[in-house]
Amino acid sequence: MSKINIFWFRRDLRFYDNTALSYALKENSPVLPIFIFDKNILDRLEEKNDARVSFIHDQISQMNDQLVAVGSGIKTFYSTPREVFERISKEFEIESVFTNRDYEPYAIKRDNEVEALLSSRGIGFYPFKDHVIFEKEEITSGNGTFYKVFTPYSRVWRDKFQSNPPILQGDALTQKNWSQTDEQVISLKEMGFEKSSIEIPTKDLDKEVIKKYSDQRDYPALDATSRLGVHLRFGTISIRKLALETGKLNSTFLNELIWRDFYAMILANNPHVTEKAFKPQYDEIPWRQDEEGFQKWCDGMTGYPIVDAGMRQLNETGYMHNRVRMIVASFLTKHLLIDWRWGEAYFAKKLLDFDLASNNGGWQWAAGTGTDAQPYFRVFNPASQTEKFDRELKYIKKWIPEYGTDSYPDPIVDHKFARLRAIDTYKKALA
Template sequence: MEKITLFWFRRDLRLEDNTGLFYALQQEKNVLPLFIFDRNILEKLDDKADARVEFIHTQLAEIKSRLEQKGSSLLIRFGTPEEVFQELLEKFDIQTVYTNRDYEPYAKSRDSRIDTLLKGNRISFLAFKDQVIFEPGEILNGSGEFYKVFTPFSRNWLEKYRQTKVQTLETPNWKNLFKTSALPMPSLEEIGFEKTTLPFPPKITDEALISHYDQTRNFPAQNGTTRLGIHLRFGTISVRKLAQVAARLNETYLNELIWREFYMMILAFNPQVVDRAFKPAYDRIPWRNNAEEFQAWCEGKTGYPIVDAGMRELDQTGYMHNRVRMIVASFLTKHLLIDWRWGEAYFAKKLLDFDLASNNGGWQWAAGTGTDAQPYFRIFNPDSQTEKFDRELKYIKKWIPELDTIKYPKPIVDHKFARARALDTYKKALEQ
């Protein structure tokens, strides 16, 4: 059997500035890149026209083509990671497996199982930091504990960033790639999925846009955000390169990258937040969970234009503007008193840039249940949010063409009544 080293792609679908791949190619010979379409993850996706799976498939085809230009290829398998590694152990004499770390609960348990399997075969499993600037545990408070509040975390993060001078990695040693002819690639249909019509945002770091980000980011009618969420989620761009641009051009944009790492840290230290409130007392809230009202929210038919525009944008594009995400989440949890977990699950199903840590953190922030959350008594008024951020109704009219007609529904709840009900419900639950 031929001796090889494996590099396992996961949330790092790029060849440049990829830490694990770089070190594999620096230190080993016959490096064969691998990607596993993980059956454990894919079987949980109800919609077989899931654009995120298509996005991954597209990126892999591009990586595979570029590797083939270098005389190698990409090995792509469909199955559980245990099944795939068991099969590869029988086919190759694997020396070492390189990869980049992931901090989600499933990923950590998966890697632990693969590490055990490989150790049983006397194979090293080497994992590197790649999808973050600082890992959970690198930014701690004076007592050596994780931060529960964002502002001191971000101060510490920035100070450490300036001291560390985070570097991007040079070009890997491509000569050490495993030499092979093109390997087969399963079609989307072969892994149980199908193509969609959703457009993917381009992988462009727009420096002009980033330099004005603090002035444009809150206005959904403007092209004021980078739309790089999906690329950060699947690692098609390097967070180190993006942070360098942000640090040079716009502190507000850099702050968004710090929020991303704050929520990753919260999830890593508190895996229970996946299905429970970070603040346990908030699990006592008696959510109304009216299914008809939830459906109206999902379909963008609440009678609150800024909310409905956001939900329709999400449904039609797989994207929702960040300011509007906060408005629709506040509306669901406060105006309708529907459990934040319902909204979080809906976003998880629809968002192209879905990231467990950020989605969970954002929803718990809006509901008041999370770490460093929006206090429960602060409730967004959809009308005043519209007045501030979409005064000319350009965003709203783009998604609600029937706005000024009888076809557009009346509000499903009165704002003043809903606000008072939410305040009363939260207050009583927290006083128990």
């Protein structure tokens, strides 16, 4: 039996500029790519028509077709990573496993287990940086510690990016070192899933949108954001290529990509943020256990139109405009004084572009518990946000057809009362 190398696809579903894949293909032994539909993750999903699973499956199927055309294919599994590597290490003579790093606590635990298993069988495990531009300890302050505040982090990030721009790897499909195989991708039905009807945005970059991004990004009625979040989440586009292309077009857009690296760095250095506040004293806030209010927020029935429009957009499309994400998160944590973790979990369930680091970072920012936290006494006013960003109510009327009629509910809480209650509650908890 001749030796092979394994490439393990995860959050990097592309051939172009795929770091670990390009290194694997430079080795002497041919490369067998695999993808694991991980039971540890998928079995926790409530919806069996989850749009993200459909998207991953479509992408893997397309990539497999491209590999079949050159005499190879992606070997797919519906199992746990440990079981897969126990099985294939007996089936093949594996020299090494190549993959790209992930910074989420589950992923780190998974990779440590897999590496230990492979090591016990004399198989190398080689993870590479790919999902971010700068990772855990690459951007540090003068004393060598990670940045806890975004602005100084972003300055160092930009300096490093400009002085040492990333080098793009080519298209792995043009390489010859693929293992000769013929694979059928496991079907959604075999895994107990079905195809989602939710539409996935294109991964094509609209340069005109990027050029106007600074001026138009805050207006939810406009189609003025890139909608590339889901593609960055699953790595169907290269973060390095996107940053190089857009950095010259719009500094504000590049800043959003820096935020993405920042939150990934925060999670990698502070895994406790998945369960607790980044700033420990904020765990003293006595959140209200208001299940009825939370459900109205989830359903887009709070009586605050900009909040409800956002939640209905999310529920129907798996997407919510970024400005509105801040408004609805502020409303849940400040107006209703409901634990940010409830909102974070709901977004995790619904967002196509759900990314643990960015979702957690955004929610903790809104709640005032995280890095670069807005002061707790700053409470977004939904009415003034509407006046600024949806003055003609185009966004609101699109998602709330009954707006302005008796069918639309009254506000579930008074803004002035809620604002003062939030400030008072935070102040007492932090005293």
